[in-house]
Amino acid sequence: xxxxxxxxxxxxxxxxxxxxxxxxxxxxxxxxxxxxxxxxxxxxxxxxxxxxxxxxxxxxxxxxxxxxxxxxxxxxxxxxxxxxxxxxxxxxxxxxxxxxxxxxxxxxxxxxxxxxxxxxxxxxxxxxxxxxxxxxxxxxxxxxxxxxxxxxxxxxxxxxxxxxxxxxxxxxxxxxxxxxxxxxxxxxxxxxxxxxxxxxxxxxxxxxxxxxxxxxxxxxxxxxxxxxxxxxxxxxxxxxxxxxxxxxxxxxxxxxxxxxxxxxxxxxxxxxxxxxxxxxxxxxxxxxxxxxxxxxxxxxxxxxxxxxxxxxxxxxxxxxxxxxxxxxxxxxxxxxxxxxxxxxxxxxxxxxxxxxxxxxxxxxxxxxxxxxxxxxxxxxxxxxxxxxxxxxxxxxxxxxxxxxxxxxxxxxxxxxxxxxxxxxxxxxxxxxxxxxxxxxxxxxxxxxxxxxxxxxxxxxxxxxx
Numbered sequence: 001x002x003x004x005x006x007x008x009x010x011x012x013x014x015x016x017x018x019x020x021x022x023x024x025x026x027x028x029x030x031x032x033x034x035x036x037x038x039x040x041x042x043x044x045x046x047x048x049x050x051x052x053x054x055x056x057x058x059x060x061x062x063x064x065x066x067x068x069x070x071x072x073x074x075x076x077x078x079x080x081x082x083x084x085x086x087x088x089x090x091x092x093x094x095x096x097x098x099x100x101x102x103x104x105x106x107x108x109x110x111x112x113x114x115x116x117x118x119x120x121x122x123x124x125x126x127x128x129x130x131x132x133x134x135x136x137x138x139x140x141x142x143x144x145x146x147x148x149x150x151x152x153x154x155x156x157x158x159x160x161x162x163x164x165x166x167x168x169x170x171x172x173x174x175x176x177x178x179x180x181x182x183x184x185x186x187x188x189x190x191x192x193x194x195x196x197x198x199x200x201x202x203x204x205x206x207x208x209x210x211x212x213x214x215x216x217x218x219x220x221x222x223x224x225x226x227x228x229x230x231x232x233x234x235x236x237x238x239x240x241x242x243x244x245x246x247x248x249x250x251x252x253x254x255x256x257x258x259x260x261x262x263x264x265x266x267x268x269x270x271x272x273x274x275x276x277x278x279x280x281x282x283x284x285x286x287x288x289x290x291x292x293x294x295x296x297x298x299x300x301x302x303x304x305x306x307x308x309x310x311x312x313x314x315x316x317x318x319x320x321x322x323x324x325x326x327x328x329x330x331x332x333x334x335x336x337x338x339x340x341x342x343x344x345x346x347x348x349x350x351x352x353x354x355x356x357x358x359x360x361x362x363x364x365x366x367x368x369x370x371x372x373x374x375x376x377x378x379x380x381x382x383x384x385x386x387x388x389x390x391x392x393x394x395x396x397x398x399x400x401x402x403x404x405x406x407x408x409x410x411x412x413x414x415x416x417x418x419x420x421x422x423x424x425x426x427x428x429x430x431x432x433x434x435x436x437x438x439x440x441x442x443x444x445x446x447x448x449x450x451x452x453x454x455x456x457x458x459x460x461x462x463x464x465x
């Protein structure tokens with residue numbers, strides 16, 4: 001069936017959609033506010049900005065809204081200097097967002113809708129296109145500030161005012177796209193990235209040098225013959241690590257009313273160790289599991305590779321299963337010689353958004369911070385949990401009524417910190433919270449009140465001055 005034969009989808013029922021109401025309700029205002037109110041004291045040695053991206057439809061959506069794949073990007077920035085804070089937010093204005101702003105309503109459906117607008121509505125350049133969705137992460141590299149999409153080119157933003165400069169391919173490294181989680185090597189400054197596609201070669205990887213030039217163009221990963229969703233990656237000094245969980249794109253099923261993504265646990269999970277020097281890919285396999293996000297990784301002296309990540313039994317919301325979906329923080333050791341994976345659970349309660357000090361990303365040592373739940377009957381994540389797997393230490397901060405987002409490690413001039421955005425479930429006020437890295441369980445040093453509610457979202461970065 002061609003696009004013109006597909007009728008325009010009906011509006012999404014906003015009032016009854018769990019990811020379009022409450023903590024997730026889209027924010028339509030763009031503001032720029034100086035001298036924010038602070039409870040406590042912002043550490044005077046902090047100078048930089050915290051940025052966070054996330055799905056935020058510009059207009060009430062039509063068709064289907066599948067979180068976190070759908071939704072226009074909105075970037076939120078908290079600038080810190082001399083103990084004071086400023087907040088700015090801006091939509092990532094893709095050609096689709098600009099066309100909808102001219103029309104005053106949504107034109108494109110969701111990623112799982114087959115409908116696309118015609119020439120009479122959006123003109124020849126945009127007719128038949130799908131919505132660009134640079135709404136997952138924010139990355140700065142080689143002088144570019146990038147709003148990252150899921151398996152598509154990012155959009156470049158002006159670092160001064162967050163205005164959108166346009167689609168960016170970073171030379172040709174992202175010519176076929178990039179997923180939202182490239183990884184920067186803290187020693188070399190290289191940015192290593194990957195991209196999955198619906199057609200052969202299905203999976204590629206590429207490298208940007210520290211100055212932002214392409215040092216490796218998109219290179220196919222040998223041994224992949226199926227289109228699969230792979231959200232994140234890990235990086236060591238020797239390898240780019242890609243975990244191929246069996247969440248498969250089924251285009252034929254989508255065209256006949258089925259699901260776009262099909263969970264196939266009988267296929268198991270495969271792990272690709274891709275030598276950064278260009279050598280042949282080393283493969284390992286194990287029983288099926290799902291991972292959204294990685295913490296850190298490192299090469300072991302005996303040639304094996306250690307990877308820390310938040311593991312789930314299956315991708316909740318994308319798998320036809322009513323079985324419990326247990327999660328936990330897991331440490332896997334991959335043996336490239338034997339092709340085996342040894343997994344050990346570090347913490348066996350549900351956690352997500354693991355983050356580390358990015359300066360240790362390729363040598364996996366020190367604390368891992370995650371969001372977690374304390375067992376209360378409350379919406380959203382309600383605590384931050386901190387683990388040091390090597391030392392066997394664990395701590396947590398009870399956020400109370402605050403629904404917390406992904407933590408970010410923030411190096412200061414004289415001390416280090418954790419920072420994150422959270423929203424109070426009782427009054428929907430949003431805050432930027434700063435915790436001491438030396439003792440995060442002791443609670444916030446500062447709570448910066450943000451001038452508008454920030455919808456619960458996804459990934460961020462600390463950008464030092």
